Amino acid sequence: MVFLVLWSPSGSGQTVSTGGQESYGQSSGMALLYDSTRSLGIEEVASSARAAEFVPFTQDRIRQIGTNLHAWVRIEVTNQSTRRHWLLASRYLWLARFDLYRQDAQGHWRMLPHGMLLDRTLWPYDHRLMVHPLELDYGRTEVMYLKIEANSSELWLSLVTADQLGRTERVHAGLSMLYLGLCLVMVVYNLFLAASLRDWNYVYYVGFVLSFTLGNTHYGGYTYPLLWPHFPWFNLWADLLFWWLGLWSGTLFCLRFLGVAARSPRLAKVVSRASLAGVVLPLGNYLYSQALFYELFYYLALVQFLVMFGLGVRAYRSGMTQARFYLVGWGALVVANSLSILVVLNLLPQTEFFDWTRQLGSAFEIVFFSFALADRISQLNREKLDAQRHLAQAAEQEAEVLEKRVAERTAEIRVANETKDKFFSIISHDLRGPIGSLSFLFNEVLQRPEEFDQEVLEITRQTTKTTHQLLNDLLDWAQSQSGHLLPEPTWFDLAVPLKKMAELLGHQARQKKIELTLDNPKPVWVYADPAMVTTVVRNLCSNAIKYTPVGGKVTVGARTEGGTALCFVEDTGLGVSQEQLSRLFSPAERVQSALGTASETGSGLGLILCKEFVEKNGGTLGAESTLGQGSRFWFRLPVTGEASERLDLGQEAL
Numbered sequence: 001m002v003f004l005v006l007w008s009p010s011g012s013g014q015t016v017s018t019g020g021q022e023s024y025g026q027s028s029g030m031a032l033l034y035d036s037t038r039s040l041g042i043e044e045v046a047s048s049a050r051a052a053e054f055v056p057f058t059q060d061r062i063r064q065i066g067t068n069l070h071a072w073v074r075i076e077v078t079n080q081s082t083r084r085h086w087l088l089a090s091r092y093l094w095l096a097r098f099d100l101y102r103q104d105a106q107g108h109w110r111m112l113p114h115g116m117l118l119d120r121t122l123w124p125y126d127h128r129l130m131v132h133p134l135e136l137d138y139g140r141t142e143v144m145y146l147k148i149e150a151n152s153s154e155l156w157l158s159l160v161t162a163d164q165l166g167r168t169e170r171v172h173a174g175l176s177m178l179y180l181g182l183c184l185v186m187v188v189y190n191l192f193l194a195a196s197l198r199d200w201n202y203v204y205y206v207g208f209v210l211s212f213t214l215g216n217t218h219y220g221g222y223t224y225p226l227l228w229p230h231f232p233w234f235n236l237w238a239d240l241l242f243w244w245l246g247l248w249s250g251t252l253f254c255l256r257f258l259g260v261a262a263r264s265p266r267l268a269k270v271v272s273r274a275s276l277a278g279v280v281l282p283l284g285n286y287l288y289s290q291a292l293f294y295e296l297f298y299y300l301a302l303v304q305f306l307v308m309f310g311l312g313v314r315a316y317r318s319g320m321t322q323a324r325f326y327l328v329g330w331g332a333l334v335v336a337n338s339l340s341i342l343v344v345l346n347l348l349p350q351t352e353f354f355d356w357t358r359q360l361g362s363a364f365e366i367v368f369f370s371f372a373l374a375d376r377i378s379q380l381n382r383e384k385l386d387a388q389r390h391l392a393q394a395a396e397q398e399a400e401v402l403e404k405r406v407a408e409r410t411a412e413i414r415v416a417n418e419t420k421d422k423f424f425s426i427i428s429h430d431l432r433g434p435i436g437s438l439s440f441l442f443n444e445v446l447q448r449p450e451e452f453d454q455e456v457l458e459i460t461r462q463t464t465k466t467t468h469q470l471l472n473d474l475l476d477w478a479q480s481q482s483g484h485l486l487p488e489p490t491w492f493d494l495a496v497p498l499k500k501m502a503e504l505l506g507h508q509a510r511q512k513k514i515e516l517t518l519d520n521p522k523p524v525w526v527y528a529d530p531a532m533v534t535t536v537v538r539n540l541c542s543n544a545i546k547y548t549p550v551g552g553k554v555t556v557g558a559r560t561e562g563g564t565a566l567c568f569v570e571d572t573g574l575g576v577s578q579e580q581l582s583r584l585f586s587p588a589e590r591v592q593s594a595l596g597t598a599s600e601t602g603s604g605l606g607l608i609l610c611k612e613f614v615e616k617n618g619g620t621l622g623a624e625s626t627l628g629q630g631s632r633f634w635f636r637l638p639v640t641g642e643a644s645e646r647l648d649l650g651q652e653a654l
Contacts, residue, residue: 030056030074031056031073032055032057032072032073033050033054033072033073034071035070035072036070042111045072046101046109068150068151069150069151069154070149071155072145072146072148073146073148073155074143074144075143075144076143077141077142077144078140078141079137079139079140080138085162086134086161087125087132087134087159087160087161087165088100088134088157088158089127089129089130089159090129090130090155090156091157091158092155093219093220093221094116095115096116097117097147097148097149098114099112099114099146100112100132100146101144101145101146102142109145114130114132115130115149116224116232116236117232117236120224120230120232121229121230127165127169128220128222129169131165134159172220175359176217176220176359179359182363182366183210183362186209186370187206187210190206190370191206193377194206204249204250204253205257207245207246208249208250210246211243211246211249212242212250213362214242215242215246218238218239219358223238237285237286240281240282240293243297243301244278244279247300247301250308251271251275251308252275254330255271255311257326258315259315260311271304274304275304278297278300281297301337301341302338302341305330305333305334305337306334309327309331309334312327321379322379325371326368329365329371332360332361333361333364336361337361340357340358340361343357487529487532488529488531489527489528490527490530491525494524494525494565495522495523495524495558497533498518498537499518501537502516505538505541509545512548512549512550513551514545514548514551517554517555517556519556522559524560524567525565525639526637527639528617528618528619528637529617532613532614532617533637535609535613536610536613537567539606539610540569540635543569543633544631547574548571548573548630549573553571553572555571556568556570561636563638564619564636564639565636565638566634566635566636567634569633570632571632572630574627575630576627576631584607610635614635614637618638619635619638620636621634
């Protein structure tokens with residue numbers, strides 16, 4: 001037989017008569033007296049003056065939220081069964097006082113204390129429910145009184161045998177342990193995930209599951225004897241405390257899981273603060289023990305559950321696929337707790353099913369939330385694999401680019417080494433001749449000083465000059481290749497180095513009877529490195545004189561043209577073929593310098609240096625030539641607006 005407590009007393013004066021049954025609701029033998037003064041004693045309550053004030057029960061169960069209960073219950077029972085041992089049990093646990101008064105043989109009232117404010121080890125019967133053991137003699141009628149105090153009006157009494165209570169409790173305990181085991185498994189599992197993934201989402205979820213598990217288990221009467229049997233003061237507010245902790249941690253979990261904090265930080269802040277403010281309810285219940293705090297908490301929980309469900313719908317509609325498990329789990333919890341709250345508020349009738357709605361809803365929520373978290377882990381793994389794949393692709397592309405750069409750099413180094421080897425070969429060849437000639441001349445002077453004349457001095461001077469030019473070109477090229485030779489630009493007049501070169505190389509031109517002309521020697525202002533530009537002008541003028549035959553002409557000039565400063569060197573020399581012209585400025589192809597018209601030698605570095613120096617200063621170098629008629633070498637340097645103004649001012653001054 002399932003343990004059900006049903007009472008519908010028909011009127012005062014009726015007596016509970018035990019027979020062949022094992023369970024009796026107080027349908028005929030119970031009446032209630034509310035103690036509004038909270039000061040009535042047993043003598044006054046049991047007096048004939050108060051007898052008429054007891055009101056027989058007219059409901060199956062009294063339940064009124066928001067009302068503190070202080071009452072006396074009169075029970076009149078006649079044992080017509082051969083069983084002497086009975087149990088007076090209250091299905092509602094949270095009675096601060098459940099004291100039983102019975103008369104002894106001398107007619108004195110004796111109190112048997114009970115209630116949640118009594119140390120658990122002092123309870124008269126070891127059971128999760130509040131139970132008073134009774135010994136009832138056969139055929140004897142007894143009147144007894146219960147003094148009840150609670151922070152809510154709920155009375156649900158029955159008279160049962162120990163066997164019947166044990167059968168009923170085995171079902172209850174089995175379901176409770178199944179629920180508790182499921183919750184503890186989820187707690188341990190998610191703690192492991194939290195430690196492995198270092199994700200606060202799982203910590204909040206563990207707090208949510210653990211708090212609601214403790215709250216529901218405490219409400220079922222299992223935590224007091226197991227966790228704090230000697231601290232009865234904790235009993236009357238522990239359930240609200242656990243449920244509030246579950247509500248708060250569950251809210252934080254939902255906000256993080258659904259990404260509300262990232263998408264709507266202001267909304268997340270309002271919701272989290274509202275749930276945190278609920279801490280005043282268990283504190284108020286502990287300090288004042290008022291049923292009002294229970295009622296307020298139920299309303300807060302109902303609103304909070306609906307808000308969290310609405311946020312889940314919003315997240316799912318925005319494309320969050322794992323929210324589907326969240327909606328099923330949270331929806332089950334919302335429905336279950338809403339039904340339970342409606343029952344507590346007397347808006348739905350009390351049934352056995354509604355006694356388990358919180359546990360059922362919580363179990364469904366735990367299972368489907370676990371699915372949601374597992375789906376979240378799968379999503380994270382997919383994102384991780386995608387990130388790894390993209391990273392591998394990027395690394396592969398970077399490796400290809402790096403390999404290509406290495407190959408290009410290797411080729412450049414190879415070309416540079418080959419060029420260097422060629423240059424060194426040419427330089428060593430070109431230097432060997434002049435130095436050998438100097439050595440021969442010195443030996444001749446020492447052996448035949450009487451033959452030392454002007455011709456020997458001229459040969460020595462020319463040889464020394466050639467060697468000096470070769471060394472200058474070699475040093476400039478070496479500095480340029482090492483990167484140590486950097487331009488130091490400044491404003492200067494391009495006509496100045498042209499005039500100096502005309503003066504410096506005038507003697508060399510006159511020796512070959514070459515006409516060296518300076519064209520348009522007006523100021524041409526540029527912003528460049530003067531030393532580099534001077535080296536370029538010197539090399540171009542020297543080459544023109546070297547490859548122009550006796551009686552030829554060399555013209556050097558500078559002017560502005562198209563927003564740039566143009567410097568040019570023209571000659572009537574040997575000229576260069578188009579094939580050779582395309583290789584003049586390439587160090588990898590053109591390294592051997594041709595002999596001049598008077599057998600002058602060179603390093604082959606001059607034009608290469610000119611090109612590098614001009615480009616370092618932001619300019620360009622070019623050449624036009626006709627074989628047998630002459631050549632024209634030029635370079636352009638950019639002229640800024642300020643340089644153009646300087647140029648215009650200089651021309652106006654002239």
